[in-house]
Structures are given as structure tokens and as C-alpha cells.
Amino acid sequence: MTGSARLPILIAVIVLALLPLGATSNTLLNFMTFALIVALAAQGWNLLGGYGGQFSFGHAAFFGTGAYAMGLLQVRFGLNPWAAMPVAMLLGAAVGWAIGFLAFRARLRGAYFALVTLAFAEVFRILANAWAFTGAAAGLLVPLKLQAANMQFEDKRLFYWLVLAFVAGALVLTAELARSRFGARLVALRENEDAARALGVDTLRVKLAAITLSAGVTAAAGGLYAQKSLYLDAAIAYGPWISVDALLAPIVGGLGTVFGPLIGALALLGLGELSKMALGNLFGGAVPGIDLIVFGILLILAVAFAPRGLLGLFDRLIRRPRPAEGGEATP
Amino acid sequence: MTAPLLVVEDLTKRFGGLTAVDRAALTVRAGTIAGLIGPNGAGKTTLFAMISGFETPTSGAVRFEGRDVTALPAHQRTAAGIARTFQIVQPFAGLSVRENIAVGAYLRRAGRTEALAHADAVGRAVGLGPQLDRPAGEMTVAGRKRLELARALATDPKLLLLDEVLAGLNPSEIRDMIPVIRRIREGGVTILIVEHVMQAVMSLCDEVHVLAQGRMIASGPPLAVARDPAVMEAYLGHGAAARIAASARNPGAPDHA
Ligand SMILES: Nc1ncnc2c1ncn2[C@@H]1O[C@H](COP(=O)(O)OP(=O)(O)OP(=O)(O)O)[C@@H](O)[C@H]1O
Ligand SMILES: [Mg+2]
Numbered sequence: 001m002t003g004s005a006r007l008p009i010l011i012a013v014i015v016l017a018l019l020p021l022g023a024t025s026n027t028l029l030n031f032m033t034f035a036l037i038v039a040l041a042a043q044g045w046n047l048l049g050g051y052g053g054q055f056s057f058g059h060a061a062f063f064g065t066g067a068y069a070m071g072l073l074q075v076r077f078g079l080n081p082w083a084a085m086p087v088a089m090l091l092g093a094a095v096g097w098a099i100g101f102l103a104f105r106a107r108l109r110g111a112y113f114a115l116v117t118l119a120f121a122e123v124f125r126i127l128a129n130a131w132a133f134t135g136a137a138a139g140l141l142v143p144l145k146l147q148a149a150n151m152q153f154e155d156k157r158l159f160y161w162l163v164l165a166f167v168a169g170a171l172v173l174t175a176e177l178a179r180s181r182f183g184a185r186l187v188a189l190r191e192n193e194d195a196a197r198a199l200g201v202d203t204l205r206v207k208l209a210a211i212t213l214s215a216g217v218t219a220a221a222g223g224l225y226a227q228k229s230l231y232l233d234a235a236i237a238y239g240p241w242i243s244v245d246a247l248l249a250p251i252v253g254g255l256g257t258v259f260g261p262l263i264g265a266l267a268l269l270g271l272g273e274l275s276k277m278a279l280g281n282l283f284g285g286a287v288p289g290i291d292l293i294v295f296g297i298l299l300i301l302a303v304a305f306a307p308r309g310l311l312g313l314f315d316r317l318i319r320r321p322r323p324a325e326g327g328e329a330t331p
Numbered sequence: 332m333t334a335p336l337l338v339v340e341d342l343t344k345r346f347g348g349l350t351a352v353d354r355a356a357l358t359v360r361a362g363t364i365a366g367l368i369g370p371n372g373a374g375k376t377t378l379f380a381m382i383s384g385f386e387t388p389t390s391g392a393v394r395f396e397g398r399d400v401t402a403l404p405a406h407q408r409t410a411a412g413i414a415r416t417f418q419i420v421q422p423f424a425g426l427s428v429r430e431n432i433a434v435g436a437y438l439r440r441a442g443r444t445e446a447l448a449h450a451d452a453v454g455r456a457v458g459l460g461p462q463l464d465r466p467a468g469e470m471t472v473a474g475r476k477r478l479e480l481a482r483a484l485a486t487d488p489k490l491l492l493l494d495e496v497l498a499g500l501n502p503s504e505i506r507d508m509i510p511v512i513r514r515i516r517e518g519g520v521t522i523l524i525v526e527h528v529m530q531a532v533m534s535l536c537d538e539v540h541v542l543a544q545g546r547m548i549a550s551g552p553p554l555a556v557a558r559d560p561a562v563m564e565a566y567l568g569h570g571a572a573a574r575i576a577a578s579a580r581n582p583g584a585p586d587h588a
Contacts, residue, residue, distance in 0.1 A: 191423035200409035
């Protein structure tokens with residue numbers, strides 16, 4: 001993204017912020033809050049996967065760590081959620097660094113890296129499901145206390161705006177990263193790792209920084225999710241669903257772009273929700289798993305017809321000159 | 332005589348049972364252009380890989396500016412001032428030419444504006460000015476070779492290792508590239524060049540090293556090396572010496588053995 005990414009970010013955030021003022025439906029607000037949380041998780045994934053080319057299948061490890069940290073710090077340690085949030089992000093980032101250290105130092109790439117991340121997320125899920133400290137199979141309940149000081153709001157719109165603030169922060173972070181030396185190095189190692197090393201890039205260090213940042217952002221999404229639902233279990237926090245959503249949204253929206261994860265998350269979840277409603281009406285009841293079928297179809301369509309995602313498709317349709325991937329452009 | 336910038340001491344590289352480089356030694360003096368020639372599979376690229384940190388030698392040492400760099404990883408050797416190009420070009424295909432070069436420029440410049448400005452300057456210096464905004468993946472062979480050169484140059488190296496940057500170019504493109512390489516040396520960069528294009532080797536190099544089957548069989552001024560019977564036998568084959576001598580007398584002739 002160019003320096004002019006600031007204006008699109010501002011516009012997008014304003015439009016999203018105004019949404020709950022016009023539409024007052026509780027269902028819509030709930031959906032949008034959830035979609036933005038997924039978008040945030042996907043923004044985290046995109047930093048590592050989209051810009052760095054390291055495809056993780058296990059971002060649930062970071063999402064779940066953020067979620068459980070948020071819940072446990074409140075329930076077990078009596079910490080205020082506003083204080084718990086940054087700690088949850090740091091813990092998620094630490095888990096990201098540790099997994100990165102093990103995987104990248106062993107020079108795992110491509111499918112091997114993806115499988116290792118998937119395995120870590122599954123191990124965390126199984127542990128959280130068994131350990132009494134995390135509530136085991138019964139899950140973890142965060143007590144209801146509707147106070148702003150407790151990050152619980154009477155007015156649901158406030159929580160939506162809080163999530164939006166995180167998404168906005170991640171948009172700005174991504175745009176800044178894309179224009180920085182770190183971003184250039186990250187994109188370079190995605191394109192060709194040997195060439196990057198030959199140009200003086202410490203690829204291990206850059207990958208470690210990327211996975212740490214990526215995990216921290218996705219952990220924030222987990223923390224917000226915990227605070228939104230006030231209930232967690234292992235299948236929610238460390239379940240493969242979030243690993244899949246976090247990876248699909250940027251692919252559908254546009255890998256390695258500032259807006260890709262947000263657009264992809266809204267498109268994916270929106271279509272999933274619509275198809276649930278449409279088919280529910282048609283068959284006179286819920287059709288379980290229909291959103292997953294829609295995701296699958298969208299993924300196939302994206303890979304076949306829009307390899308650069310929805311953003312790339314728009315680009316092609318309105319025939320703008322192709323912007324450089326990885327976001328660098330002439331100043 | 333200037334001080335040696337690069338000293339390669341008895342480098343050996345074995346791949347399983349194959350000895351790709353066998354106790355090869357060479358010295359490159361600061362400010363010169365040295366050539367490394369030898370038949371296909373002689374071990375030239377492997378030797379480059381050991382000098383630049385991409386392969387770990389089985390034995391031997393690499394000294395740069397008097398310091399033993401044998402244990403340094405590749406990116407730290409680049410930081411120390413050793414830059415390389417790849418025989419098989421390795422562009423960042425999804426990025427523009429400018430962004431490709433900027434990755435090199437960032438090595439000694441933290442800011443985007445300075446890095447992009449340096450990338451532009453280096454790009455223009457190697458003749459990529461009109462293509463700076465093009466995606467690297469869409470470049471011609473000649474363009475990609477120039478891009479390899481530009482990226483390495485953008486790291487502000489003291490020593491530039493060029494692995495067949497002229498291979499695959501037509502005679503007129505080669506004639507365009509030779510002055511570019513010469514200007515880089517005039518800018519204070521020492522160059523070690525692997526080349527099969529004899530015309531370029533004869534006209535550019537102050538000293539030539541000949542590798543055959545992993546062994547260094549001759550070193551010296553280009554003309555002396557070209558006349559060395561061992562070189563003729565091992566590398567050039569019968570009758571080639573005459574062609575070399577001819578192209579040395581007439582460096583403009585498009586002769587690539
Ligand atoms: N990674 C490797 N593993 C096994 N063998 C290798 C490896 N790299 C090179 N070799 C072998 O080592 C020998 C030297 O190869 P190298 O590429 O260094 O030769 P070269 O002089 O650069 O040849 P050319 O002129 O064709 O580029 C060859 O026999 C090659 O097959
Ligand atoms: Mg070679």
C-alpha cells in the first residue's frame with residue numbers, strides 16, 4: 001500500500017463506525033462484531049502468511065492463547081480485563097515466537113511449517129480440554145458484570161466500536177509495515193529466500209519478528225472474543241475453525257494487502273450467514289455446516305478466478321495498473 | 332601492489348563422494364577485476380557459494396579484509412561487504428524492479444525514501460532506468476541479469492562476486508554490459524567474475540584463475556593464462572589457444588567460446 005493507504009483506512013473505519021447508528025438490529029450488530037473479530041485474527045495471519053509467505057494452519061494457537069489468557073487472568077487472578085488484554089497479546093506473541101523459533105530454526109517451510117503450526121494448535125486444544133486450570137471440558141465462564149470499567153457494555157455498540165478500534169489499529173500497523181524496511185525484507189523472503197539472504201537479510205530474524213507480531217494481533221482477536229461471549233471452551237478457543245477463517249479471509253480478500261483480510265472476512269462470513277438464512281427458510285430449519293460448504297466454494301472460486309483475491313479482482317475490473325504486490329510503490 | 336581483499340585458503344567442498352572443489356586457493360587484490368574460469372562442472376559456482384556463505388566448506392578458510400569469515404552466515408558476509416549474484420537468476424518475481432533493488436539498498440539505509448532513491452540511482456547506473464516500475468517477473472533474460480547485478484550493487488559491497496552475468500546475452504548485450512562492469516570497478520568495487528565469455532574475461536580481468544575438476548590449475552594475467560599449456564589441455568581443448576590470443580588482440584570481436 002502506498003502512503004495514500006491512510007485515506008482509504010480512514011474512510012473504511014468511518015463507514016464501519018457509522019454502521020450501528022443507522023442499522024439498529026441486534027443480529028446485525030452481533031454479526032458485525034463477530035466478523036470484525038475474525039477480521040482481526042485474519043489481519044494477524046496476513047502479516048506472516050500474506051507478507052511473509054509462511055502459511056500457518058494453526059493460528060488457533062495464538063487466538064486461543066489470547067482468549068484463555070483474557071478469561072483466566074480475570075477468573076483466576078482477578079485482573080481487570082483492560083489490563084488483561086495487553087498481557088493476553090504478549091502471551092500470544094510469546095507463543096508465536098516460541099513456535100516460530102522451533103519451526104523456522106529447523107528450516108521448516110511450506111507444507112511442513114503449516115503442519116507443525118496445525119499440530120501445535122491441536123496440542124493446545126487437547127491440553128486446554130483436559131486441564132482443570134483452564135476449565136477442562138466444562139469450559140470457562142467469565143462472570144457477567146456490565147460495566148465499562150470491566151470491558152462489558154450495556155450498549156453493545158460500544159463493544160463493536162472497541163473491536164473496530166483494534167481492526168483500525170491493525171490496518172494502520174499493516175500499512176506502516178508494508179512501507180517499512182522490515183516489510184520489504186519480509187516480502188523479499190516470501191518471494192525468494194536465498195536472494196534475500198544474499199542481500200543481507202537475516203531471514204530467521206525477520207520470520208521470527210513476523211510470527212511474533214502476527215501472533216500478538218491474532219491473540220488480541222482471541223481476547224476480544226472471550227470478552228464478547230464471556231464463555232470459552234477448547235473447541236472454541238483452540239478449534240480449527242479460527243485457523244481456517246484466519247487463513248481463508250486473506251486468501252479470498254487479497255493476500256499481502258492491507259484490506260484483504262477485512263474484505264475477505266466480511267465477504268466470507270456475510271455469504272455464510274446469508275446462505276444459512278436462505279437455506280434455512282428453504283428447508284424450514286437450520287442446515288448445519290452450510291457455511292463451511294460456502295467457504296469451500298469461495299476458496300475454490302478465489303483460487304481459480306481471483307488468485308489475488310477480491311481486491312485483485314476489483315483492480316482488474318476497473319483496469320487500474322497492477323499495484324506491486326507486497327505493497328511497495330513509487331512514492 | 333594493493334593489499335589482498337579476499338584470500339581463499341585451500342577450500343574443499345565434498346558432496347557425498349564428489350569433490351566439487353579440491354583445495355582451491357586464490358587471492359583477489361583490492362581494486363582489481365579477477366576472473367574465475369573453467370569448464371562446466373569445474374566447481375566455480377560452488378567456490379562462490381563458499382565465499383559468500385551459502386555453502387559450508389568441508390575444509391579450508393575464507394579471509395576477507397584480513398578477517399576469517401569462514402563461520403559467518405551469508406547475510407553477515409553481505410553486511411561485511413561481500414555481495415554475490417546468482418548464475419540462475421533469483422528475482423523477487425512479484426515485486427517491481429525498483430523494489431527488488433531496494434531490498435539490497437535497505438542493507439545500509441533504514442529509511443524508505445533513501446532506500447528507494449538509492450535503488451533508482453543504482454538501477455539507472457546499470458541501465459535499468461526505463462524498467463524500474465516493471466514487475467521483475469516480466470523482464471527479459473538480459474534485464475534479469477542486470478537486475479541481479481543491480482541488487483547486489485545496491486548493498487554497497489567492497490567485493491562483488493558475479494556468476495556468469497553475461498551468459499544468455501547476445502553479442503550486442505554483452506558489449507553493453509562490459510562497460511557497466513568496468514564502471515563498477517572504477518567506482519571502487521573489487522570484482523571476482525565467473526565467465527565463459529572469453530572476450531569479456533580477456534578485456535576485463537587483471538588476473539585470471541582457472542579451475543578444472545575442483546582444482547586451481549593456473550593463475551595469472553589473462554594472456555599468460557591463455558597461453559598456459561595446462562589450461563589449454565584441461566580447459567580449452569585443442570586449437571582454442573589461437574582463438575583466445577586473437578580475441579585478446581581484438582577485444583571488440585564477438586567471440587564467446
Ligand atoms: N548441492 C550439490 N549437491 C551435489 N553436487 C553438487 C551440488 N552443487 C554442485 N554439485 C556438483 O559439483 C560440481 C561443481 O558444480 P558447480 O556448479 O560448482 O560447477 P561450475 O563450475 O559452476 O559449472 P558451470 O560452468 O556449469 O556453472 C558439479 O559436478 C555439480 O554437479
Ligand atoms: Mg556455475
